[in-house]
Amino acid sequence: MSQKAVSALRALLGETHVIASPSDMAPHLIDWRKRHTGTAMCIAYPQHAQQVSQVLTYCRANGIRVFPQGGNTSVCGGSVPAMDGRNIILSLAKMNRIVEVNAGNNSMTVEAGCVLADLQQAASDVDRLFPLSLGAEGSCQIGGNLATNAGGTNVVRFGNTRDLVLGLEVVLPDGRVWNGLRTLRKNNSGYDLKHLFIGSEGTLGVITAATLKLFPKPKSVATALLGFDTAQAAVEQGIRLQGMFPGELVGLELISRSEFEISIRHGHHLRNPFEQATPAWMVLVELASPEAGTAINDRLTEVLEAEFERGAIVDVVVAASEQHRHDLWRIRHNVTEANGREGMGLTHDIAVPTYLIPTFLTRAATALEARYPDATPVVVGHMGDGNLHYIAMFSHEFWATVVDKPSFQHELSHVLYDIAAELDGTFSAEHGIGALHVEEMSKYKDDVEVEIMRQIKRLFDLDDMMNPGRVLPS
Amino acid sequence: MSQKAVSALRALLGETHVIASPSDMAPHLIDWRKRHTGTAMCIAYPQHAQQVSQVLTYCRANGIRVFPQGGNTSVCGGSVPAMDGRNIILSLAKMNRIVEVNAGNNSMTVEAGCVLADLQQAASDVDRLFPLSLGAEGSCQIGGNLATNAGGTNVVRFGNTRDLVLGLEVVLPDGRVWNGLRTLRKNNSGYDLKHLFIGSEGTLGVITAATLKLFPKPKSVATALLGFDTAQAAVEQGIRLQGMFPGELVGLELISRSEFEISIRHGHHLRNPFEQATPAWMVLVELASPEAGTAINDRLTEVLEAEFERGAIVDVVVAASEQHRHDLWRIRHNVTEANGREGMGLTHDIAVPTYLIPTFLTRAATALEARYPDATPVVVGHMGDGNLHYIAMFSHEFWATVVDKPSFQHELSHVLYDIAAELDGTFSAEHGIGALHVEEMSKYKDDVEVEIMRQIKRLFDLDDMMNPGRVLPS
Numbered sequence: 001m002s003q004k005a006v007s008a009l010r011a012l013l014g015e016t017h018v019i020a021s022p023s024d025m026a027p028h029l030i031d032w033r034k035r036h037t038g039t040a041m042c043i044a045y046p047q048h049a050q051q052v053s054q055v056l057t058y059c060r061a062n063g064i065r066v067f068p069q070g071g072n073t074s075v076c077g078g079s080v081p082a083m084d085g086r087n088i089i090l091s092l093a094k095m096n097r098i099v100e101v102n103a104g105n106n107s108m109t110v111e112a113g114c115v116l117a118d119l120q121q122a123a124s125d126v127d128r129l130f131p132l133s134l135g136a137e138g139s140c141q142i143g144g145n146l147a148t149n150a151g152g153t154n155v156v157r158f159g160n161t162r163d164l165v166l167g168l169e170v171v172l173p174d175g176r177v178w179n180g181l182r183t184l185r186k187n188n189s190g191y192d193l194k195h196l197f198i199g200s201e202g203t204l205g206v207i208t209a210a211t212l213k214l215f216p217k218p219k220s221v222a223t224a225l226l227g228f229d230t231a232q233a234a235v236e237q238g239i240r241l242q243g244m245f246p247g248e249l250v251g252l253e254l255i256s257r258s259e260f261e262i263s264i265r266h267g268h269h270l271r272n273p274f275e276q277a278t279p280a281w282m283v284l285v286e287l288a289s290p291e292a293g294t295a296i297n298d299r300l301t302e303v304l305e306a307e308f309e310r311g312a313i314v315d316v317v318v319a320a321s322e323q324h325r326h327d328l329w330r331i332r333h334n335v336t337e338a339n340g341r342e343g344m345g346l347t348h349d350i351a352v353p354t355y356l357i358p359t360f361l362t363r364a365a366t367a368l369e370a371r372y373p374d375a376t377p378v379v380v381g382h383m384g385d386g387n388l389h390y391i392a393m394f395s396h397e398f399w400a401t402v403v404d405k406p407s408f409q410h411e412l413s414h415v416l417y418d419i420a421a422e423l424d425g426t427f428s429a430e431h432g433i434g435a436l437h438v439e440e441m442s443k444y445k446d447d448v449e450v451e452i453m454r455q456i457k458r459l460f461d462l463d464d465m466m467n468p469g470r471v472l473p474s
Numbered sequence: 475m476s477q478k479a480v481s482a483l484r485a486l487l488g489e490t491h492v493i494a495s496p497s498d499m500a501p502h503l504i505d506w507r508k509r510h511t512g513t514a515m516c517i518a519y520p521q522h523a524q525q526v527s528q529v530l531t532y533c534r535a536n537g538i539r540v541f542p543q544g545g546n547t548s549v550c551g552g553s554v555p556a557m558d559g560r561n562i563i564l565s566l567a568k569m570n571r572i573v574e575v576n577a578g579n580n581s582m583t584v585e586a587g588c589v590l591a592d593l594q595q596a597a598s599d600v601d602r603l604f605p606l607s608l609g610a611e612g613s614c615q616i617g618g619n620l621a622t623n624a625g626g627t628n629v630v631r632f633g634n635t636r637d638l639v640l641g642l643e644v645v646l647p648d649g650r651v652w653n654g655l656r657t658l659r660k661n662n663s664g665y666d667l668k669h670l671f672i673g674s675e676g677t678l679g680v681i682t683a684a685t686l687k688l689f690p691k692p693k694s695v696a697t698a699l700l701g702f703d704t705a706q707a708a709v710e711q712g713i714r715l716q717g718m719f720p721g722e723l724v725g726l727e728l729i730s731r732s733e734f735e736i737s738i739r740h741g742h743h744l745r746n747p748f749e750q751a752t753p754a755w756m757v758l759v760e761l762a763s764p765e766a767g768t769a770i771n772d773r774l775t776e777v778l779e780a781e782f783e784r785g786a787i788v789d790v791v792v793a794a795s796e797q798h799r800h801d802l803w804r805i806r807h808n809v810t811e812a813n814g815r816e817g818m819g820l821t822h823d824i825a826v827p828t829y830l831i832p833t834f835l836t837r838a839a840t841a842l843e844a845r846y847p848d849a850t851p852v853v854v855g856h857m858g859d860g861n862l863h864y865i866a867m868f869s870h871e872f873w874a875t876v877v878d879k880p881s882f883q884h885e886l887s888h889v890l891y892d893i894a895a896e897l898d899g900t901f902s903a904e905h906g907i908g909a910l911h912v913e914e915m916s917k918y919k920d921d922v923e924v925e926i927m928r929q930i931k932r933l934f935d936l937d938d939m940m941n942p943g944r945v946l947p948s
């Protein structure tokens with residue numbers, strides 16, 4: 001039965017564009033954090049939208065479930081198939097052409113399999129910026145970024161992935177191809193379908209190409225690391241800076257002392273830039289300007305000196321060179337790897353309204369201390385978006401003593417999600433739902449909202465063929 | 475039958491919240507341009523979402539069609555009911571509470587019936603900016619702005635209405651109330667439903683409240699009127715300025731000499747600010763800065779002097795005072811009224827990719843000259859968004875000789891829409907579809923896209939009860 005499907009798909013796509021050997025498939029059947037695994041009859045590599053359409057049509061007629069995969073960098077089990085069922089992986093990796101880069105129109109049209117870093121480079125080559133930037137940019141694909149509405153460090157200025165999209169091409173589960181690729185900034189002619197597919201995580205169809213917005217490439221950047229005694233002071237200062245530099249502030253990251261020390265402890269040649277004691281809370285701020293020269297650095301420095309003088313900030317390190325700037329960002333970018341070396345970190349991708357971050361942090365720390373005294377709160381996040389990666393860090397020794405690890409993790413997570421929910425927040429700010437958070441969708445989302453989502457899912461995919469078990473319960 | 479419905483709605487909403495007298499209803503049964511008229515049994519004024527739900531439930535059970543109405547400022551016949559059928563107008567006018575203004579969170583939650591200018595003022599009162607700005611702002615309501623994804627003069631910096639929305643409350647045709655009001659900047663938990671309702675023009679449900687984004691209030695503004703010999707030079711300069719001031723450029727309007735002269739001819743105390751001959755094309759540019767003082771004006775002046783020196787611009791008027799700035803904008807804002815006095819202007823709200831504006835203008839002028847030699851091309855538009863209000867102006871004398879005016883207008887419009895379509899443009903950039911452009915939806919939109927829209931319409935409103943005949947053919 002499996003061999004029949006493989007043969008049929010090879011007839012559609014060509015012999016070499018369908019792989020079925022267990023060893024070749026293995027890296028695609030497990031996520032990069034090694035927490036989610038699945039099974040598939042084969043991996044199909046279509047070359048263009050029409051082939052995607054043919055694959056979906058065949059699978060629909062034959063009761064085969066389709067799991068689209070880009071760079072397989074999901075942290076929510078969104079990019080690997082389920083363990084049961086007759087599954088294939090639909091890889092977009094060979095649809096990786098940059099169709100057009102139009103600097104004059106500040107747009108580019110690209111296929112879903114393009115690696116994010118390649119798109120950043122293509123924009124840079126014509127003196128433009130494609131602002132989406134995140135840890136996995138060297139291997140994640142734009143199709144996955146679109147499917148999950150990826151976030152990252154530039155959201156505070158340029159928005160999430162959906163805000164960077166002018167048009168989409170989508171293949172629907174029934175094989176229809178919607179060509180919605182366009183470069184218009186304004187087009188009020190009917191329902192805006194692109195936003196329905198962006199962030200739907202491959203459950204409504206397959207995004208095969210997109211037209212994206214480009215922006216002027218900044219000609220100068222100013223970066224500083226600020227220290228604070230309290231999270232309240234850090235957040236208030238961040239909000240002030242957003243008000244002072246609304247068009248120029250491109251990064252605003254919050255880092256707790258615990259996270260900072262872990263990153264430096266496990267970092268290659270990373271050193272603490274503070275001359276005095278490491279502050280309790282840090283904010284990494286970055287401004288970008290279309291003007292070359294030091295003006296932006298001078299203006300940031302002037303503002304920070306004044307804020308320091310009035311006692312709002314307890315320590316300030318302004319990057320004095322590109323190397324210095326790079327070193328400050330390395331402390332931030334090293335956290336995922338460093339946390340892995342430090343111990344067992346249970347990570348949460350929550351968001352609350354920005355001004356409620358201090359309230360969340362206080363309540364979360366109190367709850368952890370009461371119920372999980374062995375946990376150390378470790379915090380890093382995109383403060384300007386109200387998005388915290390909140391990690392309950394345990395030593396490897398402690399973690400080894402936990403008998404039922406899934407239950408332990410589930411209960412702890414829901415303690416934190418409950419607090420986020422009380423503050424009108426969310427349990428998934430930028431990572432999406434995948435297979436991991438399906439239960440939370442039922443628990444925390446408005447009932448009417450979930451029911452509307454189910455109706456839309458049934459409208460496009462009555463057979464539950466596309467990425468079943470992800471986003472919404474089957 | 476009609477009396478029974480009126481009585482039933484009065485029982486739900488209270489005697490005084492349902493009006494049925496022809497004289498009271500009259501202003502709501504004709505659009506402000508006096509081109510679209512309709513009939514209704516009554517106008518219902520719910521006070522809150524639960525009453526909207528009750529009205530929709532009653533109407534659905536009794537085969538009554540519901541036409542939501544805000545400020546009745548649609549230019550596409552989107553805000554008045556149909557001529558036939560058992561109709562009611564659902565007015566949001568009495569749901570006009572500003573629920574919360576949260577300066578610290580840069581957000582405000584408001585009911586659908588709030589007048590746009592009141593929301594701008596509420597933001598300003600807490601030192602914030604709500605950037606949506608358009609001609610009808612003194613009477614249009616935010617619910618209508620949301621339903622139509624309204625544009626305006628600030629889109630080049632802040633986006634369309636949909637880009638200003640954090641959350642929505644929507645009553646569905648079956649009476650369910652979706653409370654999607656939230657203030658989060660990031661929330662990747664399932665399909666993004668708000669974008670489906672924004673711009674759906676009341677055909678999928680009734681938007682009853684919204685949470686909107688606020689921005690820092692600018693502390694200084696710089697405004698200039700630039701003159702060019704050709705549209706090509708004007709557009710190239712506009713694109714250059716967008717690249718130079720990406721975070722600060724908040725207005726970029728194109729005006730043809732014909733439009734400029736009409737505005738001044740019919741304006742109260744408007745005078746031509748150019749000392750030399752009026753240029754063939756003009757661009758009104760405005761920058762806004764969070765810093766007080768003259769720095770932004772100095773930087774704009776410096777750039778414009780350099781551009782003038784290199785011959786890119788043939789004349790420059792920089793606003794020297796707030797009064798001067800106001801006078802320049804009055805020339806722009808006076809065009810609708812002035813065009814009405816000048817003659818019969820057939821207006822089109824097209825968009826093309828910005829860099830193709832000169833191509834559109836050349837092709838359109840050539841086509842008009844060949845087929846409509848009595849027409850004068852009159853152009854004003856939001857150049858930064860590629861959005862032109864392209865007017866074929868005829869003298870009243872000529873217009874009186876046109877026998878079949880609707881056919882004449884239809885044919886002329888499709889000449890222009892065809893040209894926009896050839897350039898990957900649209901026949902409706904910011905005004906929406908309403909009753910006016912339903913035919914163009916079939917002619918110019920992708921078939922798959924229209925079919926998906928129909929499926930979504932049927933999903934939410936199988937009975938075609940909500941705003942029937944608008945957006946999609948019945």
